Amino acid sequence: xxxxxKGIITDIICIIFTIFLLLTxxxxxxxxxxGYHIYTGLITSFICxxxxxxxxxxxxxxxxxFTMSILFAVFxxxxxxxxxxxxxxxxxxxxTHIVSSITVGLCTFYALMVVEKYDNKxxxxxxxxxxxxxxxxxxxxxxxxxxxxxxxxxxxxxxQYSPCDTIGDMVSNSIGGLxxxxxxxxxxxxxxxxxxxxxxxxxxxxVNFASQYGGQSD
Amino acid sequence: xxxxxxYMFLKFISLYTLGYPVFNHELQGSAFYEERMEVNTLMxxxxxxxxxxxxxxxLVLRRWVKKTELSHRAEVRAxx
Numbered sequence: 102x103x104x105x106x107k108g109i110i111t112d113i114i115c116i117i118f119t120i121f122l123l124l125t126x127x128x129x130x131x132x133x134x135x136g137y138h139i140y141t142g143l144i145t146s147f148i149c150x151x152x153x154x155x156x157x158x159x160x161x162x163x164x165x166x167f168t169m170s171i172l173f174a175v176f177x178x179x180x181x182x183x184x185x186x187x188x189x190x191x192x193x194x195x196x197t198h199i200v201s202s203i204t205v206g207l208c209t210f211y212a213l214m215v216v217e218k219y220d221n222k223x224x225x226x227x228x229x230x231x232x233x234x235x236x237x238x239x240x241x242x243x244x245x246x247x248x249x250x251x252x253x254x255x256x257x258x259x260x261q262y263s264p265c266d267t268i269g270d271m272v273s274n275s276i277g278g279l280x281x282x283x284x285x286x287x288x289x290x291x292x293x294x295x296x297x298x299x300x301x302x303x304x305x306x307x308v309n310f311a312s313q314y315g316g317q318s319d
Numbered sequence: 320x321x322x323x324x325x326y327m328f329l330k331f332i333s334l335y336t337l338g339y340p341v342f343n344h345e346l347q348g349s350a351f352y353e354e355r356m357e358v359n360t361l362m363x364x365x366x367x368x369x370x371x372x373x374x375x376x377x378l379v380l381r382r383w384v385k386k387t388e389l390s391h392r393a394e395v396r397a398x399x
Contacts, residue, residue, distance in 0.1 A: 244320075254360075263342055264330075264331050264358055267362065268328065271327060
């Protein structure tokens with residue numbers, strides 16, 4: 102399967118996920134569901150559509166597996182909120198956290214690769230990239246837990262069920278982050294000439310902006 | 320932030336051994352709201368403080384690095 106075919110499949114999956122979440126949100130609204138879950142459904146359906154928009158407007162084309170991880174992370178969260186799967190299925194939380202942390206890990210990896218490519222002063226190295234993926238993923242997972250606590254304090258919601266639930270989330274996030282770090286360490290070892298700009302098919306204006314920001318003159 | 324993550328794991332063990340309710344089934348329902356918030360806050364307070372402190376620390380560090388860079392450049396120019 103070539104890159105173009107993968108792009109078309111990605112677009113189709115984006116559209117299916119978007120429509121499915123939209124319809125589920127509407128159905129939930131018609132059954133008298135509360136606003137928080139409807140907004141979650143609508144926002145997640147929009148996020149599922151973003152890779153499609155970016156690819157079609159030629160701003161950038163996300164890699165196939167990266168798009169899949171974003172779509173599944175967002176879809177699991179949106180669908181789980183609308184169907185109350187977080188409350189009904191014990192392991193659902195674990196699955197969403199692992200998939201989300203894999204997405205966060207991949208985002209971190211690509212961000213670090215962009216910084217390394219366009220900033221003349223910075224070089225992480227293969228081991229450095231893997232280490233930073235773990236550290237940043239864990240930090241973001243702590244930020245998320247703090248966000249949940251703040252939501253519970255301010256809006257009296259039930260985002261944090263118990264300390265055991267929080268620790269379960271942290272362990273799931275660590276597993277996802279560690280998996281991405283190890284995979285990317287192996288990937289960089291076997292692909293020494295990996296070019297992130299080429300992978301994302303970045304728009305020339307974006308490449309130009311990144312080059313200027315990072316201090317590259319060429 | 321990583322230290323506060325490790326702290327969360329240790330605090331969880333400490334809460335469990337001290338007999339606090341730490342599992343979902345012990346804190347279900349609105350009747351346990353106060354209790355749930357108490358144990359969650361006990362565990363999450365240092366990471367919450369660290370979150371905001373790390374932002375301030377990052378901004379201060381960024382400012383310091385910039386300042387050092389500028390003074391280093393000035394020194395280089397003076398040498399030239």
